[in-house]
Amino acid sequence: MLLSIRSLSKAFPGTKALDAVDFDLEAGEVHALLGENGAGKSTLIKCLTGAYRRDAGEIWLDGAQISPESTSQAQDLGIGTVYQEVNLLPNLTVAQNLTFGREPRRFGMIDGRAQTRMAEEMLRGYGLEIDVSRDLGFYSVAVQQVVAIARAVALSGKVLILDEPTASLDAAEVRMLFDVVRGLRDKGLGIVFVSHFLDQVFEICDRLTVLRNGRKITTERVAELNRLQLIEHMLGRELEDVTEHGAAKGSGDDQAQSRAEILHFEKIGRPGLVEPFDLSVREGEVIGLAGLLGSGRTESAELLFGVRSPATGSARDAEGAVAHGTPREAIRSGFGFAPEDRKTDGIIADLSVRENIILALQARRGWTRPIPRAEQNRLAQKYIDRLDIRTSDAEKAIGDLSGGNQQKVVLARWLAMNPRFLILDEPTRGIDVGAHAEILRLIRELTEAGMSVLVISSEFDELVAASDRIIVLRDRRHVRELTGSEVAADEIVRAIAGRPAEPATTMEATR
Amino acid sequence: MKTLLTTTAIILGAVSAQAQTVGFSQIGSESGWRAAETTLTRQQAEERGIDLRFSDAQQRQENQIAAIRSFVAQGVDAILLAPVVATGWDSVLEEAAEAEIPVVLLDRRVDSSDDLYLTAVGSDLVHEGEVAGQWLADEVGDEECRIVELEGTTGSSPAIDRATGFRNAIEGHDNLEIVRSQTGDFTRTGGKEVMESFLQAESGNEICALYAHNDDMALGAIQAINEAGMNPGEDILIVSIDAVPDIFQAIANGDANATVELTPNMAGPAFDALEAYWESGTEPEKFIQTDSALYTQDDDPMAEYEARKDLGY
């Protein structure tokens, strides 16, 4: 065993990021590390490379226990890491980057010729025909990636961690990178491969380990596993125990079908983001958007709300065309959008709860017609009561509230607008269980009042419980719509696993 | 062969007597005074029938060096140089010396050996201050006089030298006393603001005279005195330095009393020295000091204004 981790634990205030995780890596294998957001992949890697200090557990490398305290120490021990954003210096030459920190010297001065020779030596066997005296930034990301790998291998030489290395590469570049990876594996390196592209995992990896909520779920041989099983492991459910959720639905199904269509989107899409899709929105229904991380869920929402303008497609309602090319147009058309990243895109941290609630309403009224202060207070109080926002008073800065209460304020901002179509991207992420349930109850109340809601969530149970129908995305494409009794977690999982898409398409979409 | 040479020499000599060519490397046109210097140099050259080749360096020494090399290559008869900085001129001046082209420095000096140039024309900043101080001493006679001073930009050589000169001149006159001294940064706004504070601090009627290191500050101060309800030029005597056109208007109106000229006509004395040198090979002194002429209300200030207003100040 090259590298072996035994019951590694790491806690951050409020969460247990890693809970007694075991992990084994053999020499000469490519081992995938998989998991959804927050599963603990990056924490594990950071503990391994010395960026974080572990709370408990052991790390054994080549039969000796190690405790790296910094990335450079991990490097000296033999563990090298290459990140998605290449962490080299683009304004230095390839040779300087490769030899950085151990430049060949003569009489105390850097020996340029020896440096070039050394760099060429290091790149031998990687199939790169490049001029090492040019700036690194001159070359494509893929080449930079390989240079980074060459440097990591030369410095460390035992374990190579590749963290999302293919996220910004195209199909041909992925192939080139994989050739390099295979070559290194055959030389006996142990390679940890982190990616959310399952096709690539099946293509290059020998074994895989799935993490979920900080725990190790399983380690399997890739050849002995199918996609469906893998996704079940990642999402943490077995098919049997989800069916009952699905069964609870269905009663409202006929009703859903008979509701009036209020909005119709046609062929909304943008190259590189999401392939064109249609969406019909009926009055008072909840539409769920499901898919793995990176499948295009958030991107679909952003196209609908004009955060990024669609390259193709149109929207119309009973009265004709509906403009939604920018957030302002979308708001004027009666849309609302509570984004996934509450802190950067949702709240205005230094403003008060009151100001955050009235902000969108005020923006729509225009600056010349300020909402009278009494009316502002009334609105703020109304939503603080209705949504049970826990704050000492309406004048408190929203940044001082807890995550769940911040989310409620953002919801209140949109409710004050009384939109006809409200998009909620991960409305329950990072908030406590109580607030969680309240938000789900609120969504139900809203639809009963006739509002249509689109919910994005990685929590399939939650999605199933809330939604009248669910649209499933895979590889940036809307692949299936689940209605009626199909609205069930196992159906979502099946749809996501589906028929694997051709690798080339996957790559195209990520470019 | 010898005849041929002689003939050539005669022809060359005849040509040079007709129209001398002079190259002029000017710093730039950063101030009204410098623009006036350029205008006057052109005028002087025209009056004397000299062919002037003008080069504007836009504040860069390398442009000036390039200009001088080009003048040398053209084989001009003399070079006028207003150097932007004091150092770094040795090699290019040597090139000119090897080509036997006389160089005359205008207005500013260089650190090179004085063998490398014919002469330098400039004013003496200390002397300017002395002229101003002397005028004031003569004007007030034995009366007590409390003086306020508007300094130039703190630490600049005109500010230091003009302050020194003025103090030299009033030394020994116990009735003259500088009671306040503050910088007005050579600007009108600065002159006005600081004068206002002088008037507050010294309660106006106790100030007898103002000495300003340049006319612009004096012009600003005149407004401040006016606005304080006093009469500049009568309640407070005003003497300043530079002799820009606007101060002559103020003198004509009786708002200012005297100014000392920093002449922009550096070219006149330079051409005089060059003509003497061309004709008889007379080597001039290494420094030709321009006049620091004093102008008062008796010197027909409006005429002086008219003479200067189109020079580009």
Place this chain on the structure above:
Amino acid sequence: MKRALRRVLPQIVTLAILMALTSVFFPQFLAVDYQGGRLSGPVVDVLKRGAPVALLAVGMTLVIATRGIDLSVGTVMAITGAAGAWAIASGWGVGPALLLALATGLVCGLWNGCLVAIIGIQPIVATLILMTSGRGIAQLITEGRILTFNDPAFSWLGSGSLAAVPVPIFIWVLTAIAFAALMRRTALGLLVEAIGINRSASALAGINAKVLLIAVYMASGLCAALAGIIATADIRGADANNAGLWLELDAILAVVIGGNSLLGGRFSIAASVLGAMIIQTIDTGILLSGFPSEYNLVIKAGLVLTVLVVQSPNMARHWFLLRRRAQRLREPAPVEGSAPR
């Protein structure tokens, strides 16, 4: 009202302390005379001489509230002053000359605003362009000399008085009140603060951040134009080289002394103009005290530093915010959203 007063209390206290301090070196500092139909005295001088920086500080406050900065205001003063003086000297009359100067200021602001909001250049770089090149434009207008004029109506704006009070005081006080009212009586103040704190969230809430940003830079240009008019009218001449030189730094300093965060967000125009008065009190105090001019800058730097330290509760908060922001950048919250569900 009470809250607004509490906001500016540190500035008022600072100002009072500085005035007391100046009175020690110059006992008649607080004396006000009435002569020849106008008030005069050091305090009146402070209020009058502080006009340009106070005006610049009004516009700068808004720009800084959007997390921007406007380095070009000093240069815009020179350009607008030159434009106004040129119009007067060409016989346009006061009205058209003022309109031309103000319009020039708005155009300068529009230029800055477009660079920042539409092209997306960093504000400090975008406004640096006009700061450095603008003096050349002003020199083209004045043809490199001090362009003087003799129009009593125009120069009244700089050195005249109304009801015994110098006109510049009216101009800056009214401008500050007008802008404060515009911000607080309409929703503009809230929207400006919102885009300064979180531009992306504000855009998602439907705020037209681009137009607001441009408007804010235009407001800064307008304030700079007013300052330029006063400076030019004051000396009856447009001095392209020196008008407004380095005043952008005093204006930024005034905003900071006013307790406004350079990181944008909450702002107070009243506090900023008080900051401008604090700076001018220091300047005037130095002139009156009669120290040799070599000490001017040292004394000013020492006093400004003291003022900033005196207001340290604010400063401490800014530092804290800065540090928190830097930390957040360095170490992204590692397990956002991984709480057990």
